[in-house]
Amino acid sequence: MMYSEKVLDHFSNPRNVGEIEDADGVGEIGNAKCGDIMKMYLKIDKGIITDAKFKTFGCGAAVATSSMATELIKGKSIDDALKLTNQAVVEALDGLPAVKIHCSVLAEQAVRSALSDYYTRQGIDPLPIVGEIKEPEE
Amino acid sequence: MEKRFIYADNAATTAVSEEVLNAMLPHFRTAYGNASSIYKLGRDAQRDIEDAREKVAKALGADPKEIFFTSCGSESDNWAIKGMAEVQEKRGKKHIITSVFEHHAVLHTCEYLEKKGFEVTYIKVNDKGLIDPEDVRNAIREDTALVTIMYANNEIGTIQPIDEIAAICKEKKVIFHTDAVQAVGHVEIDVHKQGIDMLSLSGHKIHAQKGIGVLYIRKGLTLPNLIHGGGQERNKRAGTENVPAIVGLGVAIEAATKNIAEKAAIITPRRNRLIDGMLKLPYTRLNGDRDKRLPGNLNISFEGIEGESLLLMLDLNGICASSGSACTSGSLDPSHVLLSIGLKHEVAHGSLRLSIEEDVTDEDVDYILEVIPKVVERLRSMSPVWEKMMKGEKYA
Ligand SMILES: Cc1ncc(COP(=O)(O)O)c(C=O)c1O
Numbered sequence: 001m002m003y004s005e006k007v008l009d010h011f012s013n014p015r016n017v018g019e020i021e022d023a024d025g026v027g028e029i030g031n032a033k034c035g036d037i038m039k040m041y042l043k044i045d046k047g048i049i050t051d052a053k054f055k056t057f058g059c060g061a062a063v064a065t066s067s068m069a070t071e072l073i074k075g076k077s078i079d080d081a082l083k084l085t086n087q088a089v090v091e092a093l094d095g096l097p098a099v100k101i102h103c104s105v106l107a108e109q110a111v112r113s114a115l116s117d118y119y120t121r122q123g124i125d126p127l128p129i130v131g132e133i134k135e136p137e138e
Numbered sequence: 139m140e141k142r143f144i145y146a147d148n149a150a151t152t153a154v155s156e157e158v159l160n161a162m163l164p165h166f167r168t169a170y171g172n173a174s175s176i177y178k179l180g181r182d183a184q185r186d187i188e189d190a191r192e193k194v195a196k197a198l199g200a201d202p203k204e205i206f207f208t209s210c211g212s213e214s215d216n217w218a219i220k221g222m223a224e225v226q227e228k229r230g231k232k233h234i235i236t237s238v239f240e241h242h243a244v245l246h247t248c249e250y251l252e253k254k255g256f257e258v259t260y261i262k263v264n265d266k267g268l269i270d271p272e273d274v275r276n277a278i279r280e281d282t283a284l285v286t287i288m289y290a291n292n293e294i295g296t297i298q299p300i301d302e303i304a305a306i307c308k309e310k311k312v313i314f315h316t317d318a319v320q321a322v323g324h325v326e327i328d329v330h331k332q333g334i335d336m337l338s339l340s341g342h343k344i345h346a347q348k349g350i351g352v353l354y355i356r357k358g359l360t361l362p363n364l365i366h367g368g369g370q371e372r373n374k375r376a377g378t379e380n381v382p383a384i385v386g387l388g389v390a391i392e393a394a395t396k397n398i399a400e401k402a403a404i405i406t407p408r409r410n411r412l413i414d415g416m417l418k419l420p421y422t423r424l425n426g427d428r429d430k431r432l433p434g435n436l437n438i439s440f441e442g443i444e445g446e447s448l449l450l451m452l453d454l455n456g457i458c459a460s461s462g463s464a465c466t467s468g469s470l471d472p473s474h475v476l477l478s479i480g481l482k483h484e485v486a487h488g489s490l491r492l493s494i495e496e497d498v499t500d501e502d503v504d505y506i507l508e509v510i511p512k513v514v515e516r517l518r519s520m521s522p523v524w525e526k527m528m529k530g531e532k533y534a
Contacts, residue, residue, distance in 0.1 A: 011447070012454055032484035032523050032533050035413045035444055035463060035472070039522040057523040059446035059463070 003060060004094035010064035011130055015071050017018070024121065025111025026137045030106050038110040040070070044118055049073050049081055061100035065107035068088045068092050073111055078118075082130065084111055102136060107135050139509075143456045144502045148343070148434060149292055149320060149493035155345040157393060158386040162347070165382035173379050174368065183381050190388025194352055197395040198337065199328030206353045206371050207384050209341030211319040212243035213364070214353035217375075218315045219247045219286055221361030223256060226283030226313075235277045235285045235312075237261045237269055239478040241292055242311070242407045244317055248286075261287070265480045266427035268294035275306045285314045287338075289321035293491055294426030294460055294477040295435025295505055297325060304333040313359065319343055322433045323394030329354055339391075341383065346390035350383035402433040402498050408503050412436055412492060415507040419514055422528065424490060425476060434494040437462075439481065441516040442524030443488045445472075451513035452490075457506060462489040484523065484533070 003011070020041035030037040036058035043051035052070040056063050068089050073081040088103035090096050096104060113133045119126035145153070154162075165186070171179030173187050188202065195202040208214045223234065236248050238260045248258045249404050259277045274285060290297045300316055307314035315336035318327060323344040329337055336359070341350035353362060367376025413424055413436050421441035440448065445461030452459050462473030463486070471477070472486035481489075489525050492506075518524040526533040 008450075011450055028522065032487070034483070035487045037522050037533075039525075051365060055520050055522040055525065057521040058444050060450045063520075080420070101327070104217070 002097060003064075004096075006068075006092070006094040007061060007064040007096065010093065011060045013076065014063055014067040016053045016067065016074070017055065019055065020051060022055050023053075023114075025114040025116075025118030027110050027115070027117050027133075029110045030058070032057060034136055035059070036103060036106055036136070038062065038066050038106050040066070040110040040114040042073075042085040042114045042118060044078065047078050049076055049078065058103065058106075059100070061096055061103040062106065063095075064093055065089050065104045066110065069107035069111055078115060081115060083109055084108060086109050105134070105138060139505065141456050142502060142505050144498060144506065144508070145458045146492040146494050146498060147458045148495050149295075149432075149491065151348060151493070152345045154386065155393065158346055158390045161389040162382040162386040170381075173381060174370070183379070186385050186454055187379055187381060190384045191213050191442045193388035193392045197322075197327075197391045198339075198354055199330050199332075200354050201357060201450055203372070204329075204354050204357055206355060206375055207379065207387075208351040208353055208375060209349055209377075209380075210351040211241075211338050211343075212351075214338035214340070214351045215241070215243040215286075215317055216247050217361060218245065218338060218355075218460070220251065221283065221364065222249050222284045222313055222315065222336070222359075223254075224362050225360070227256075229283075229320075231281045231283035233257045233259070233279050233282045235261060235274060235282060235287075236257045237263060237287050237473040239263055239267070239291055239449050240286070240288050241291075241317055244288065245287055245474075256283075263296075263478050266430075267291060267294045267425070267475075267479045268427055268430060269298050269303070271299050271302035271306055275310070278306070278312055280311045282312050285312055287316060288448075289316045289318035289327075290325065290432050291426070291475060292320045292471055294437045294479065295432035295493070296322070296426045297321065297430045297432065300334070301332050303474065304335075306437040307335075308333045309445055312449060320432065321392065324398065324434070327395075327400055329356070335359060341387040341390060343388045344394040346387040347383050350387050352387070355513045369464045383531060389391070401496055403432040405494060405498075408498060409434055409492075409494060410437055410492075411503050412506060413438070416504075416510055417442075419511055423485070423523050425479060425481065432493070434492070436493075437476075437489060437491045439476075439485045440514050440518075441488055442521050442527055443514060444521075445487055445489055447517055448488070448490055448513060451517065452509065455509045455513070457509060460491045460493075462491065518521075 018080035023041040086108040171183040172185040337354040342348040426439040445463030476486035
């Protein structure tokens with residue numbers, strides 16, 4: 001199976017690994033049974049994502065897509081982060097093998113899940129803003 | 139710690155040995171005759187093929203007439219199982235016994251036969267990865283066409299009680315086939331003494347090239363042809379013989395089977411050191427029986443991490459290994475072998491298989507044992523599953 005250099009780079013030197021103690025939004029997606037779990041932590045200030053960190057249990061692509069997704073949303077507005085698509089993550093990584101596309105979907109959903117948590121903490125119903133979070137099929 | 143290159147995936151494939159390559163080379167440019175040709179160049183090729191056949195027969199305790207060259211281990215399995223199914227169907231026997239943790243070359247062939255109206259019993263294995271021969275006995279019926287049970291498992295390396303199973307089949311007058319692709323060259327095999335009716339092997343696991351295999355078929359058994367055409371392989375398997383590959387296999391199997399005990403004496407302590415070293419890490423387990431396993435095989439689960447990531451990390455450190463995680467099996471499910479011995483999905487995902495040979499030195503073992511804790515710790519430190527495990531939370 002062929003991983004691009006970018007994927008291997010983000011796997012071996014993942015950006016933004018870790019936790020944010022006083023995160024404003026935390027999202028988790030996936031399950032250990034199917035082999036991928038991503039947990040995403042966001043720090044949000046005046047609608048801007050000032051910091052993003054992640055922890056991932058999963059394959060090389062799961063780590064690389066988590067890493068890339070955090071890179072793509074850091075410093076961006078919530079609105080921009082909500083526009084992040086799995087396709088954008090795949091492109092930023094110079095592509096993914098077909099069997100690994102689901103990892104990029106997880107990364108996209110992990111961001112949305114964290115934003116959803118952010119709104120919930122603000123007392124705002126996230127559903128109209130963030131939409132349904134898609135859990136992977138078992 | 140200086141980076142090394144360590145090939146620890148011999149169960150996946152092996153390098154062609156120098157000895158094998160040297161035996162093969164003349165057959166490309168000088169001794170390239172078609173073995174069916176009448177002139178000397180052809181007759182020489184025929185002779186070299188028969189030499190190789192004798193070597194294979196000798197290594198297995200068989201008669202050369204019982205040895206058929208095929209294109210791979212998978213072909214041998216397909217031919218043995220589908221061929222015997224076809225023969226037996228005519229006698230009204232449409233039941234096959236196999237095990238849940240066979241290689242896919244056997245499992246998918248059996249599933250294909252199920253679609254053709256055969257009934258298949260999949261014998262379960264115990265938590266050590268061993269089959270109870272009595273389960274085979276109890277599964278045998280009037281209409282059982284064939285029992286096919288692997289000699290040694292390709293993932294967890296467990297060696298099955300082949301003598302007992304063969305004896306039961308003989309007593310019950312049922313044909314017994316074994317996929318010995320992982321066993322040849324690592325355990326002593328004598329098909330006649332053991333009462334094995336058919337046996338598959340593959341060249342690339344024993345330092346011959348990829349794309350050459352053998353099916354041993356006991357004298358007195360006849361299989362229908364899998365490939366129709368010319369009269370090669372005693373009219374049983376058409377196709378101009380792959381002379382270089384066949385010659386190479388002859389040399390390879392002779393080398394692989396001549397000093398099995400000596401090799402095991404070198405490899406086993408190193409393998410055991412690897413096992414003990416890795417089991418020192420918390421939340422790890424050895425998969426498969428510790429003693430009834432191939433000398434070079436180890437299979438360990440590291441909870442809280444995922445196998446493909448582990449393999450990539452090891453690769454960055456120059457270590458070639460394999461895993462039973464879903465991500466390496468190309469599906470959402472982890473290895474059927476690991477599930478068959480009772481591992482939970484999330485544990486099976488974090489498994490590592492090493493299959494070493496004598497070239498992996500004691501220093502290499504030291505190196506592996508230095509690298510593994512580091513990469514396991516690193517992956518665990520970034521794993522939300524591990525985090526939950528440590529907090530005692532539910533994670534699956
Ligand atoms: C147990 C077992 N059977 C069959 C095969 C298939 O052999 P080949 O690759 O020669 O088709 C393998 C190899 O992966 C194996 O390990």
